[in-house]
Amino acid sequence: MATVTRAHPNIALIKYWGKAPGEGNIPATPSLSITLDALTTTTEVTDAEADIFELDGRPVADRKVTECLANLRRHHPVPPLHIRSRNNFPTAAGLASSASGFAALVTAIDAHCNLNLTAQVRSDYARQGSGSAARSIFGGFVALRGPNWQAEPLATPADWPLKVVIAIAAAEAKAVSSSEGMKRSAATSPYYPAWVASTGQDFEAAISLVASQDFAGLAELAEFSCLKMHGLMLSSRPGLIYWNPTTVACMHRVRQLRSNGLPVFFTIDAGPQLKAICLPEAAREVAAALADVDGVHKVLVSGVGDGAALVAKEAGND
């Protein structure tokens, strides 16, 4: 019997960077994201003699996947599984493959083993795999906050159908993983306490801006949250520099487009890719402008996507 699910990565407009002390992968800061429809992780689960995890066709020993399975098995009957996960985008290059990966994985195990978990409980398990994965359980605009740290949807893709233009500035894997980078920032950056103390206010403001669909307000705030996070990364020791020259050139290009009146802003995660968020009517012009920046390999245009979902559940040969 095979069970297939699909999930999309998300990009945070208010960033999560840093973990609370203790177990459970609890973020130190609340975050708010948009789920992306153009990027997809598809995960197939079948019964097996022993656990096997394949990513993009290759067997991989992934500690976080092993821990995710162990977490689920602590509370639910989950037999040994063969898990095949595929991304239609570069893995671990700052396009949030772990977010869609764990959202698709937990959703697949839930459906395959008839666990009947609520979306909130799936979000909880996904977060323990990767913090941002909690948000990919849901579509549209999604919040992740305490005290329970299960994500919650704020608005559907149809409510505010923004576009996201992704400029691929490098296709190779990132040098320092998010988990490692967060540890380093918490341990060494003099700005870390200020980051943790100030993010709640940004998050609350972003919730209102999304509710009122205030694009200009969200543009200013999201760039602030992104640059504040990168300031924190840069002030870690040794400094975490996730940008390359193309990333910086894309930031300037987006600012130039905005000052020319185009409704667009940027955000960047723990990698060199830049994501430009814009109103639908600006997407074509933004994509053309970013494709023209020196060093941009490729430009992808995405809409706002749905949450993790079951694609198929069928009896068959393993």
Ligand code: DP6
């Ligand atoms: C910069 O969710 O990848 O993308 O919980 O350690 O797996 P772990 O971290 P992860 O970190 C995401 C960091 C970010 C910002 C964000 O998505 O909020």
